[in-house]
Amino acid sequence: MNIRQALEERKRPLVLDGGFGTMVQRYGLKEEDFRGYRYRDIPGMLLGNNEMLNLTRPDVVSEIYSAYVGAGVDILTANTFSANSISQADYNCQHLVAEMNREAVRLARRAFADSGREGFVIATVGPTNKSLSISPDINDPACRAITFDQLAEAYIGQMEVLAQEGVDAILLETVFDTLNAKAGIYAMQEVKHRTGKDIPLMLSATVNDTAGRLLSGQTLEAFLISVSHAPLLSIGLNCSFGADQMLPVLRNLHRMLTDRAGESGQRPFISCHPNAGLPNSMGQYDVTPDQFAQSISPMLDERLVDIIGGCCGTTPEHIKAVVDLCR
Secondary structure, three states, X not given: OOHHHHHHHOOOOEXXXXXXXXXXXXXXXXXXXXXXXXXXXXXXXXXXXXXXXXXXXHHHHHHHHHHHHHHOOOEEEEOOOOOOHHHHHHHOOHHHHHHHHHHHHHHHHHHHHHHOOOOEEEEEEOOOOOOOOOOOOOOOOOOOOOOHHHHXXXXXXXXXXXHHOOOOEEEEEEEOOHHHHHHHHHHHHHHHHHHOOOOOEEEEEOOOOOOOOOOOOOOHHHHHHHOOOOOEEEEEEEEEEEHHHHHHHHHHHHHHHHHHHHHHOOOOEEEEEEEOOOOOOOOOOOOOHHHXXXXXXXXXXXXXXXXXXXXXXXXXXXXXXHHHHHO
């Protein structure tokens, strides 16, 4: 059964995993953990480059995957969020992109296999640290840090490896700039042409306020219209803030997608993986697993979501509470 069939035949929302970076922080890793012996000569600091852990500390990555599998998730997201040449250029690691992506997917598949459970492995693809719509120079509104073609090519380089590894879907997440997302959509179409593999595409935006605007200023409705040409498996929301504050935005998203589907009733599936509230003054998340599940509950009661999970601040304990709630 593929992921689309599972969503069509499900009797409850499929559960996605939670924060990866949140879990990495628990290990208190040092520079040498991210660098290892093999990469000792790469200039600059590698601390914080979580995708490097696929190569230097696969034991840590595997433990995090296994913790989420043990929590009962249906879907694991591979540790590939910043495994693209643009993001990795900040660490002088762009030459390792293909290897990072391959190992991330293989470790995730092994986590399910070792548990004896079946599940889906999707690859998460971040927006990079560049924007196609926002100038990096306040004195030059026309300035851009990157071109559409450059961003699309970086995405193609990552997505082609992911397609070859046979991921169940690719999730373009934390979308703050619709034009960046369009570069990702174009890249997926190009990868399909090059590889002959039709990998389902999932899209998830992050909104900047409770009115539902993206950081680039677009309303949620404008965002939906802008990506309506793409054959999406799902569209949804992630990060942003806690589930309580995300609920009205999610209701609006569900209503707009339902209205656009009209009589056919055919719309993309809807996903949501919010943060564990907002961070405190120390940058920590205080929302407990039970509180997180309680704030998720209305999304399930109102049947607003087909895929539910967590983002920043969420842990296997938070996701286990969501799994129990769904069941």
